[in-house]
Amino acid sequence: MSQAVNAAPKSLYDRIGGDAAVNAAVDIFYRKVLADDRINRFFEGVDMDRQAAKQKAFLTMAFGGPHNYTGADMRRGHAHLVKNGLNDSHFDAVMENLAATLTELNVPAALIAEAAKIAESTRNDVLGR
């Protein structure tokens, strides 16, 4: 559907490597997040597999891949975290982990910057402002 006809220029998602790239990034990103004491309390879901699947949703979005999330969904999806103190410093930490993940996967700096820009654009929605 959304990825069916993608006339040039190719999307960031395709240039990064599509679904396979996201699958490769999920473990690395989620491991960084769980090991990051600034933010891991937000991710201590009982079910790690479900949590990892949500990280996949996040990465797909950041890579400009196909998704149906709206700004309102982002607000709703993170509202319980904002209530528990989610703020700019946590958002910055996630951005850092995202960049470090992509660096580890040898993604070129220019593409990392593009992904960062997409993630950054959701800041106000995620933080409920």
Next chain:
Amino acid sequence: MTIEITFNDRTYPVHEGESVLDGLERHGVAVPSSCRNGVCQSCLMRATSGEVPASAQSGLKPTQKERGYFLACQFKPTGNVTVALPDAADQRRFTARVVEKTRLNPTVSRIRLSKPQDFQFKAGQFMRVYRDGESRSYSIASMPQQDYLELHIKVFPGGHFSSWLCQTVQVGEELTIGEATGDCFYLADNLDQPLLMIATGTGLAPLWGVVRDALAQGHRGEIHIFHGSYVRDGLYYMDEFAALAAKFPNVRYYPCVSDDPTESQALRGQADVQALKHFPKLNGWRLYLCGNPDMVNTMKRKAFLAGASLKDILADPFIVTVPRQELPEAPAA
């Protein structure tokens, strides 16, 4: 050509190119969903018949793929399929006769059941035992090629099923059981992969099946089995595992005792802690974690942080729920 999806014994026609999720929803069937793009796994379902394309299984565990799990938002059937929500799949019932009962230690009994004719399972899976409209899950310790189903049951004080099974049930009695389910089984996709198996208590039951199944399928990589208990009396099958380790050079067995400082024959400490002490780096390993839910969930996280891929961590937490107490003011049922 019409394509039909069968769900909960009802059949729904769907359009070509329509996903299982869209098709079922169009007919008013509620299926959990969120992203509708194959990423969040909210719409996880299982096909009990019909072909599932790999594109509908992206991101799932190998053991889930093998059992026909798929993402309903990504699966556009091209032929008829029968699907189920993850837990509703195990609804078939079988009758099995108790053929042997043996005490393995002061709290654990082994029960062997005749294997029903068309009962299918993979070593390491579990099934439900039914009684008076209630049921409990028990793991299968035998292998499919054996003609009995072996269970290891630990008696809980006041536990309805465990005390009935350990104390009351007699050889010759018939039990009602459900279909085998669960993801904790051997996958012969990499015969050289190192395997780390950690069990507490009767969590050893599925691993006794998995390790023998792995060897039967020609597994060549190292297999390390840690079995933990508070005291030595809680361990069992020490001779059986030692014999297996003696026969197969790639198998190592580590009994662990956590609460007895005088213990001399087993490792002192918790099984998961000991395992990580021996193997602090788990990149490329596959793990099997069975038994106490606290151990399983803690170890899952630690193993992941130690480098194991989430897809390679297969876990069976033996969740025991305390039955709901009848409150004095509750209306009589």
